[in-house]
Amino acid sequence: MPTTHAVRFHEFGPPEEVACFEPIEIGDPEPGEVIVRMEAAPIHPADLNRLEGRYGERPELPSIGGIEGCGLIESIGPGVADLAPGMRVALAHVTGTWCERVRVPADRLAILPPNLDPGLAASLIINPSTAWRMLHDFISLAPGEWVLLNAANSSVGRAVIEIAHHKGWRTAAIVRRPELIPELKQLGATAVLLDDDQLRGAIPEITGGEPLRLALNAVGGASALRLANALTPCGTLVTYGAMGRRPLELPNGLLIFKDLRVRGFWLTRWFRQAGAEERSAMLREITRLAATGVLRSQVAATFPLREAATALSAAASDRRPGKVLFHMASE
Ligand SMILES: NC(=O)c1ccc[n+]([C@@H]2O[C@H](COP(=O)([O-])OP(=O)(O)OC[C@H]3O[C@@H](n4cnc5c(N)ncnc54)[C@H](OP(=O)(O)O)[C@@H]3O)[C@@H](O)[C@H]2O)c1
Incomplete structure (x- = not known):
């Protein structure tokens, strides 16, 4: 053997x-x-x-x-x-x-x-697939629409930025370290902002008040709350990671008055539920994005x-x- x-x-x-x-x-x-x-x-x-x-x-x-x-x-x-x-x-x-x-x-x-x-x-597979699914499965993004994400320097965050840039969606990328700002802009992020208390005021300045309907959370705690606060009424907060190891704490008013949709994503579940053709279509697309230099x-x-x-x-x-x-x- x-x-x-x-x-x-x-x-x-x-x-x-x-x-x-x-x-x-x-x-x-x-x-x-x-x-x-x-x-x-x-x-x-x-x-x-x-x-x-x-x-x-x-x-x-x-x-x-x-x-x-x-x-x-x-x-x-x-x-x-x-x-x-x-x-x-x-x-x-x-x-x-x-x-x-x-x-x-x-x-x-x-x-x-x-x-x-x-x-x-x-x-090639896990992080780009996670980025791909989150950009496609929760809402139908219009051309030029904004996506908000924290932990933007993570591999998933970078794949979100690269795929969104390729597809013509704009990203407001949130990081915890200022030295990452030039690098992520170079990667294709439309705006890169620091994950701090100034964020609430900074986001409308960047987006010009345009709606933010999708936010991707890999941190939790106060960072997730900042994303939720920036979302437009009926916006969707997708949690897929918990790097900060803090629970989500959302004020009741965000659900009552803004009717936010709080969702989760786990690629393992997606792979188990998707059909063979759906899986291979996504893997072909991701391989193509890698081969053409969109994903790095x-x-x-x-x-x-x-x-x-x-x-x-x-x-x-x-x-x-x-x-x-x-x-x-x-x-
Ligand atoms: N749900 C799913 O299906 C799925 C699939 C793939 C990944 N994930 C999750 O997505 C997250 C990112 O994975 P990855 O492989 O892309 O990560 P990665 O490339 O290893 O990068 C980790 C990221 O987490 C950030 N980070 C670490 N500790 C932090 C903290 N205490 N507060 C805020 N940010 C912190 C780092 O920030 P710096 O850049 O500043 O160091 C870095 O950007 C993980 O939680 C992972 O488990 C989930």
């Missing part, structure tokens, strides 16, 4: 303490499956939460870390059409990617252009799997200049 190495956890706890680099057996590909030799996989906030046992669903233990990544197809099982050894693929909605080799259902793969930057290829990536550091503890500490560090990736090619 083929043996490979993975970063696994046998208990929940601080990620850098519970992660172990160890050999595992993956078995031969069954009908409809392929073996992917992994190239790279990111460490997302959700990965840290999975290892801590604080994610939406607790995985069965022991569990391999990682929820996306890219690699080359090494072998294919019976009945797999349209894929061949040597093809470069991204793993979409697959857990257990912090591994040298992964056995995966063929229908979870998105075919990648061979020359796509590895940092972008490794993190920011990598802070790369580590081999055997340095999992150092990599996980780096990923948990504050004010990172991009994603931390595992790079399996260096194993």
Whole structure:
């Protein structure tokens, strides 16, 4: 039975303490499956939460870390059409990617252009898909309409800015660090504002009083309240992350007098509920946006799997200049 190495956890706890680099057996590909030799996989906030046992669903233990990544197809099982050894693929909605080799259902793969930057290829699915869905699934944005978002320097925030810019929507991007303002404007944000008490007055100046019908919240607490206050009556506040680890606290009046729509988004649920054609249409579009330079990536550091503890500490560090990736090619 083929043996490979993975970063696994046998208990929940601080990620850098519970992660172990160890050999595992993956078995031969069954009908409809392929073996992917992994190239790279990111460490997302959700990965840290999975290892801590604080994610939406607790995985069965022991569990391999990682929820996306890219690699080359090494072998294919019976009945797999349209894929061949040597093809470069991204793993979409697959857990257990912090591994040298992964056995995966063929229908979870998105075919990648061979020359796509590895940092972008490794993190192509989750954050851009989340951005794409939130920009399309809650309201129908008119050309030039404004979208408000906090944690705008996160990978999801950056993808929102890039996709919105490409589609002709304007973004009011909220950050907690002033040094990010020029960079996010360069990326395509229409306006970049600081997440502080001045925001309420600053937003109408930027938008000229035009309606703000969609706000995307990945922080919670006071930051989410600032977004909610800026929304137009009947506007929609979508919460998809909780980086500030503070609950949403919305005054009753925002619901009574403004009738705000308070919604949530979880890509895992979307992937489970979407049809195969809907999933592949979105993945094709995202791959096209990556191949044409609309989507870009920011990598802070790369580590081999055997340095999992150092990599996980780096990923948990504050004010990172991009994603931390595992790079399996260096194993
Ligand atoms: N619901 C879903 O389906 C879904 C899908 C993907 C991601 N997410 C969530 O989206 C969020 C962003 O993920 P990501 O991978 O894009 O993140 P990321 O690239 O790792 O960046 C993290 C971001 O969080 C900000 N941040 C960290 N601590 C903060 C705090 N205490 N207050 C305010 N901002 C803080 C950072 O600000 P600086 O830039 O200033 O350092 C950075 O912009 C996470 O909560 C993640 O779990 C949810």
